Amino acid sequence: MPNKACVRAHTNIALIKYWGKRDETYFLPMNSSLSLTLDKLYTDTMVVFDGTFTEDAFYLNGEKQSEKETKKISKFLDLFREEKKTGLRARVESINHVPTAAGLASSASAFAALAGAANLALGLDLDPQRLSTFARRGSGSATRSIFGGFVEWDMGTCSDDSLAVPVDDAGWDIGMVIVAVNQKAKEVSSRIGMKRTVETSPFYPAWVEAAKKDIVDIKAAIAAKDFVRLGEITEANGMKMHGTMLGAEPPLSYWEPDSIVAIKTVQALRKQGIPCYVTMDAGPNVKVLCRLSQAETIKAALSEHFAADKLIITEPGQGIRELTEEERAV
Numbered sequence: 001m002p003n004k005a006c007v008r009a010h011t012n013i014a015l016i017k018y019w020g021k022r023d024e025t026y027f028l029p030m031n032s033s034l035s036l037t038l039d040k041l042y043t044d045t046m047v048v049f050d051g052t053f054t055e056d057a058f059y060l061n062g063e064k065q066s067e068k069e070t071k072k073i074s075k076f077l078d079l080f081r082e083e084k085k086t087g088l089r090a091r092v093e094s095i096n097h098v099p100t101a102a103g104l105a106s107s108a109s110a111f112a113a114l115a116g117a118a119n120l121a122l123g124l125d126l127d128p129q130r131l132s133t134f135a136r137r138g139s140g141s142a143t144r145s146i147f148g149g150f151v152e153w154d155m156g157t158c159s160d161d162s163l164a165v166p167v168d169d170a171g172w173d174i175g176m177v178i179v180a181v182n183q184k185a186k187e188v189s190s191r192i193g194m195k196r197t198v199e200t201s202p203f204y205p206a207w208v209e210a211a212k213k214d215i216v217d218i219k220a221a222i223a224a225k226d227f228v229r230l231g232e233i234t235e236a237n238g239m240k241m242h243g244t245m246l247g248a249e250p251p252l253s254y255w256e257p258d259s260i261v262a263i264k265t266v267q268a269l270r271k272q273g274i275p276c277y278v279t280m281d282a283g284p285n286v287k288v289l290c291r292l293s294q295a296e297t298i299k300a301a302l303s304e305h306f307a308a309d310k311l312i313i314t315e316p317g318q319g320i321r322e323l324t325e326e327e328r329a330v
């Protein structure tokens with residue numbers, strides 16, 4: 001058994017959102033979702049299993065994490081230990097090349113990377129789709145980060161078939177401009193935010209119905225490489241998700257004034273004939289889906305309101321991969 005592995009996973013941004021669980025133990029979603037994996041934002045995670053360790057240890061960005069955070073990791077690793085029938089404890093070292101808990105999907109790259117590393121370190125040899133069902137149990141959005149390009153998380157019927165399906169490599173002039181309005185950790189986690197919405201928002205059932213139609217339509221737009229349709233469905237779906245939060249009790253909103261500034265700038269660009277569309281997650285940051293070839297033009301327009309270091313252009317990213325010793329050293 002190799003016992004040690006280091007894996008890189010990229011974040012993904014949902015174009016059709018996951019916002020609500022039908023089963024909280026197994027992380028089964030209320031609806032299928034679809035995302036774009038991003039090249040620029042990622043997590044590198046190393047896992048070592050060792051017979052001499054008496055407990056799990058978890059380091060994030062070089063800092064030892066609290067007992068609460070370490071417990072989350074232990075619970076997740078238990079799934080792999082159960083599969084391998086081993087009681088070995090682990091040391092986990094992770095580096096986020098993405099702000100943590102800021103609505104830029106750190107939980108997606110985090111648990112996809114950890115799943116990939118645990119799979120290799122224990123020599124489990126799980127295939128990518130099966131691995132996505134494991135990643136799902138750490139964070140729902142991590143299901144989709146196992147693969148690159150456009151990825152669907154099929155809601156499935158049970159834990160075994162609620163998994164990721166690669167849809168398209170997104171290699172047809174697709175890009176994203178991220179407006180990092182605020183990179184601080186959010187006050188209400190995605191997990192708590194979606195739970196409150198499911199339990200209290202009267203708009204929630206309508207959201208689920210709409211999302212079920214949106215996923216069919218967006219897959220047709222991708223198959224036809226119809227960028228405008230892809231963008232329109234994306235923007236409308238994201239807004240509908242945020243609408244459910246306004247209906248929650250107490251109401252929930254992740255938006256900040258600068259989020260609106262970014263949205264209005266994108267709308268103005270569209271009026272000038274540049275196809276670009278916004279989507280937002282559980283955080284104030286705005287993601288602009290665009291033609292990769294027009295990303296610099298869009299960035300220039302946004303830079304009238306935002307400093308250059310808040311604007312990130314990214315291409316579609318790849319699925320998870322193991323890092324070599326040399327890559328780890330950098």
Ligand code: ADP
Nearest residue numbers: 094100101102103104105106107108110189190
């Ligand atoms: P985000 O918008 O960043 O996905 P979430 O609220 O969904 O925000 O998830 C943030 C949580 O994910 C963190 O509080 C932490 O528990 C977990 N997380 C983030 N990065 C890592 C990492 N590299 N390794 C393990 N867990 C992580």
Ligand code: DP6
Nearest residue numbers: 014017018139140141190191281282
């Ligand atoms: C708004 O996957 O972070 O980004 O499953 O509870 O860990 P947990 O939540 P998480 O939720 C993501 C919500 C979203 C939409 C999406 O990524 O689909």
Ligand code: CO
Nearest residue numbers: 105107108190
């Ligand atoms: Co998350």
